[in-house]
Amino acid sequence: MTTSTQVQLVSRPSGWPTPEDFRTVTVDLPDLGPDEVRVQNEFVSVDPYMRGRMNDAKSYAPPYALGETMTGGAVGRVTASTSPALPVGSLVVHGLGWRDVAQGPAAQFRQVAEVPGAPNSVHLGILGMTGLTAYVGLTAIAGLREGETVFVSGAAGAVGTAVGQIARLLGAGRVLGSAGSAEKVALLTDRYGYDAAVNYKDAPIREQLPAIAPDGVDVFFDNVGGDHLEAAVDVFNPHGRAALCGAISGYNDVERPAGPDNLWHLVSKKLTLRGFIVGDHAELSAEFGEKVAGWFTAGQVVFDETVVDGIENSVEAFLTMMRGGNTGKMVVRV
Structure with a gap:
């Protein structure tokens, strides 16, 4: 049985979130269905907008449900697949963060290229x-x-x-x-x-x-x-x-x-x-990708990351980021 370590919201914060508002659980994953993939996440993103989703309030994104695993950006490698479009070994970005192993329909994952000389987390940051x-x-x-x-x-x-x-x-x-x-x-x-x-x-x-x-x-x-x-x-x-x-x-x-x-x-x-x-501006993705990838390859764009190791430390990474303890992108290295 394949398992996934995941972080869930268990209470809605009033003011600053605390570690007690979250829990870390181990979830058994079922066998893959047709056209599905299983992904070993390499990096998970924590971002300021996630604080708003912890409130039970109407916004541009639905609130996190209590007792369910939270979501967010992540990049990882396909380790099992029933999808011809995403064979084992594919590097993908997706929205099933806050966990070490993600699984779901192949349509939820987008294949990306590795960037020579850069960590794969670059797809969550300056190139993402x-x-x-x-x-x-x-x-x-x-x-x-x-x-x-x-x-x-x-x-x-x-x-x-x-x-x-x-x-x-x-x-x-x-x-x-x-x-x-x-x-x-x-x-x-x-x-x-x-x-x-x-x-x-x-x-x-x-x-x-x-x-x-x-x-x-x-x-x-x-x-x-x-x-x-x-x-x-x-x-x-x-x-x-x-x-x-x-x-x-x-x-x-x-x-x-x-x-x-x-x-x-x-x-x-x-x-x-x-x-x-x-x-709301997905139509600019191709234009952005072409321009910024060119600048990045030419060395005209640099980036910094603050990296926290371990999916079990995702809450710590999030709270540190909210207090301004990061420089550049805050990511969790799984």
């Missing part, structure tokens, strides 16, 4: 959904134009590190960012091509941002929300555009936070604030 999110936000949502100034909140995270580099490659004039430590700020400017960055823990971001954006901001890629959105509205140039990707600063709030106090600038500066979900 993370990179696509950055590309969609800058192009389809914010309409970045050559020479414009871009500000990125949460710039040292998985999406933020991708946004900075892609913005530069798309012709941005200046790229600015915020992060939560001096070490991350240095990484943004030394490794990821940011022109300037600030540590938002040093002083309110609303006080720091004008100093690095004396000529204003044209595009804001927001992963944080809250005070960062407020600060960006302050410094927006006329016709500024925001691609609202996330609002991690408020994901664990138990009370409704105060909204920005300067939204009248949306009218006076003729601003556009647009939220987006990357899954």
